[in-house]
Amino acid sequence: MTRQALGLLACLRATLLRELQIAVSSPGKVVNPLMFFVIASALFPLSGRLDLAVLGSIAPGILWVTALLAVMLSMEGLFRSDFDDGTLEQLLLSPQPLYFHLLVKVLGHWLVTGLPLVVIAPLLGLLLNLPAAGYQPLILGLLLGTPTLSLVAAIGTALTVGLARSGLLLAVLILPLSIPVLVFGAGVVDTALNGLPVAGLFSLLGALLLLAASLAPLAIAASLRISVQ
Amino acid sequence: MLAVDDLHCERDERVLFSGLSFEVKSGSLLQVQGANGSGKTTLLRILAGLNQDFTGNLHWQGRPRASVLTEFQQSLFYLGHAPSVNRTLTPLQNLRWFCALQGYADDEAIVAALTAQGLAGYAGIPCCQLSAGQQRRVSLARLELTAAALWILDEPFTALDRLAVAALEGRIGRHAEAGGAVVLTTHHALKTPWPLSILDLDALRPEAL
Known part of the structure; x- marks a missing residue:
């Protein structure tokens, strides 16, 4: 017999691995949000005769809003296929701790959709004439903020997965909840550009992430139970 | 029970x-x-x-x-209307995750279960390339991998063919017989x-x- 008993961590790794394997086998889900992020950000310089200095000063806001929309668009698929093919029922009925599996599932989804946004954001910063002092706070802010956005969006996704067309409803549910992350995330870049200390704002972004990571899985689990009924 | x-x-x-x-x-x-x-x-x-x-x-x-x-x-083992098989993953990947949810890893048992369902050689092919009946068999292979009573x-x-129906009837009978x-x-x-x-x-x- 080669049967190996797995501890909780190994079981969670299997869930993470599955999420990554699904991303590899359907790369469109990874590439599309990224393309959206690039194209939507690139529209702003094209939309009018913006002064370069003005463009640089609104760049943090542009990048954060488009990143937020890209995360939201990418999240719609988080539970969709699992809901359609019945895998979600198996997860809900398994004796495994649902809380951790959902947390890991969102983490896996963020690794393939949120993290690429963080990586490509500096390039878009160049495009939008973001001043040099803004890059570090932009990257760090997105690194702390996009997982929070993913977790919050996952709640909305879980609630709407049973509906046939959930796109706009998801936006209406999620965007108001994303405002704090947006305010602090874009604020941290602005503050740095003005030469003010940013440690406090980073702490707030970190606190929001911890809050979302600890509470969102409970809300996601409850929402999924409603959705499969 | x-x-x-x-x-x-x-x-x-x-x-x-x-x-x-x-x-x-x-x-x-x-x-x-x-x-x-x-x-x-x-x-x-x-x-x-x-x-x-x-x-x-x-x-x-x-x-x-x-x-x-x-x-x-x-x-508990529950099999719903949907086969609980992700179409973009292979049968092996699907069943590995199923086993992990039960708390173990055992590739040999997975391959044996797939072979028993007549899916020898299909372990590495994405499920979207399998027929509806074959996807159903991947789903049923889980019966061999669960210890549920x-x-x-x-x-x-x-979606099963006549032979698979008979095999499944036998399997259900044996499960009841075993308690x-x-x-x-x-x-x-x-x-x-x-x-x-x-x-x-x-x-x-x-x-x-």
């Missing part, structure tokens, strides 16, 4: 069943019968714990199910050597509609 007491369920202001009490004993085979829309799937989902929209009591091994939920879930199977014979219990729905005339009890939801309907 699983005792159901005074179960009442309404859907869209229509009573599906009321005052329903029965027990699924170890070694028993229970077929839930009824016309389309009579609530077979709803009953199975209530038994599995997916549907909470009911009144009544459920006891697992003599104790209220809610208080022994993890134990109950460890002893209670099987709840909703229309398990869908397990099976609750299933099917519109197919079940042939199994093991005695079969039948729960007819149409006959139980409180007032003829």
Whole structure:
């Protein structure tokens, strides 16, 4: 017999691995949000005769809003296929701790959709004439903020997965909840550009992430139970 | 094993069943019968714990199910209408995750289970390239990989060919013979050597509609 008993961590790794394997086998889900992020950000310089200095000063806001929309668009698929093919029922009925599996599932989804946004954001910063002092706070802010956005969006996704067309409803549910992350995330870049200390704002972004990571899985689990009924 | 007491369920202001009490004993085979829309799937989902929209009591091994939920879930295998197979992943990847949810890893057993379902050589092919019946077989391969005592199977014979139907009937009979219990729905005339009890939801309907 080669049967190996797995501890909780190994079981969670299997869930993470599955999420990554699904991303590899359907790369469109990874590439599309990224393309959206690039194209939507690139529209702003094209939309009018913006002064370069003005463009640089609104760049943090542009990048954060488009990143937020890209995360939201990418999240719609988080539970969709699992809901359609019945895998979600198996997860809900398994004796495994649902809380951790959902947390890991969102983490896996963020690794393939949120993290690429963080990586490509500096390039878009160049495009939008973001001043040099803004890059570090932009990257760090997105690194702390996009997982929070993913977790919050996952709640909305879980609630709407049973509906046939959930796109706009998801936006209406999620965007108001994303405002704090947006305010602090874009604020941290602005503050740095003005030469003010940013440690406090980073702490707030970190606190929001911890809050979302600890509470969102409970809300996601409850929402999924409603959705499969 | 699983005792159901005074179960009442309404859907869209229509009573599906009321005052329903029965027990699924170890070694028993229970077929839930009824016309389309009579609530077979709803009953199975209530038994599995997916549907909470009911009144009544459920006891697992003599104790209220809610208080022994993890134990109950460890002893439950549920197969719904959908095959629970991700179409972009391969059968091996799908079943590895299923095993991980049960808390173990065993590739040899997975390959053996797939071979028993006539899917030798298909372990590494994405499920979207398999036929509906083959996807169903991937799903049924999980029967060999679970240690659950209670099987709840909703229309398990869908999309299977005649040989696979006979094999599954045999497997269900052997599970009951080994002390397990099976609750299933099917519109197919079940042939199994093991005695079969039948729960007819149409006959139980409180007032003829």
